[in-house]
Amino acid sequence: MKLLKGLIFLMIITQAAFAQPDIPKRKFHLYLLAGQSNMAGRGKVEEQDKTTHPRIWMLTKDNTWELATEPLHFDKPPVIGVGPGFAFAKAMADADTNVVIGLIPSAVGGSPIEVWEPGKYYEPTKSHPYDDAMKRARIALQKGELKGILWQQGESDSDSLHAGLYADKLQSLVARFRNELKIKSLPFVAGTMAEFYVNGHPCAKIVNEAIMKLPEQVKNTSFVSGAGLTEKGDQTHFDSVSARELGRRYAEVFKKLYN
Known part of the structure; x- marks a missing residue:
């Protein structure tokens, strides 16, 4: 009996390791994080x-698909943890049981918005945040349809030198994503920084205002x-409970954009 259970467990692990989403492209809804x-x-x-969900997949660091689990990202392995992406995907999967959700984790800890431009190199992670995200998005698009971008960023621009430039850079970023991905009205939702960060960094308020005003400037965008x-x-990162709540807030906003 023990041998049989062991073989069954091995079969499950093997199937999961080599599994790929086998669904019509139009039913595989992709989201770039x-x-x-x-x-x-960075949450625990x-x-x-x-615990995996049968209709939520993620594009791994190696650009292969597997059932999603936290941590989704791989930008800084020693500190990665729970973010909003998985909770967002669960809420979206619950909202439409006829689709499968595919997450494209592409966030880079510490990255200012200026490195989210073509050709820009970010030394701390030895990566090209924008170029890498675009490369991963194009790989994912071979399997599904991109339904939106979730953008949570701003801490690295919350100083007197950069905060005032944020609004223009954010609008340019949205236009660039849409142009390069050839999706004219691709939904884009940005999250504001929490009070605990703004309280310690007054210029973060300027960045938050730019994020909240984005829907007035660019169609089919919103904010969380x-x-x-x-x-x-640490006065910077959401704990696990709040990261999950943030993900659910993203889902609520996306559902409103679709209606």
Whole structure:
């Protein structure tokens, strides 16, 4: 009996390791997760975060598909954790049981918005945030349809030198994504920074205002509020509970954009 159970377990592991989403392209809804560490996730990974969902997949670091579990990202392996992406995907999967959700984790901790431009290199992670995200998006598009971009970023631009430039850079970023991906009205939702960060960084308020005004400037965009969310003890990153709540808030906004 023990041998039989062992063989069954091995078969399950093997199938999961080599599984690929086998569904019509139009039913595989893709979402690009972009920005910096609060999108990548720094919350503590708990059991619920490690439990897969049969209709939620993620594009791995090696650009292969596997059932999603936290941590989704790989930008800074020693500190990665729970972000908003998985909770967002669960809410979207629950909202439409006829589709499969595909996540494209592409956030890079610490990255300012200026490195989210073609050719820009980010030394701390030895990566090209924008170029890498675009490359991963194009790979994912071979399997499904891109339904939106989630953008959680701003801490690295919350100073007197950069905050005033953020609005223009954000609008340019949206236009660039849409132009290069050839999706004219691709939904784009940006998240604001929480009070715990703004309280310690006054210029973050300027960045948040730019994010909240984005829908007035660019069609088919919206924002998610970070109000009321809590930090993990470092005055910068969301704890696990708040990261999941942020993901659900993203889902609510996306559902409104679709209606």
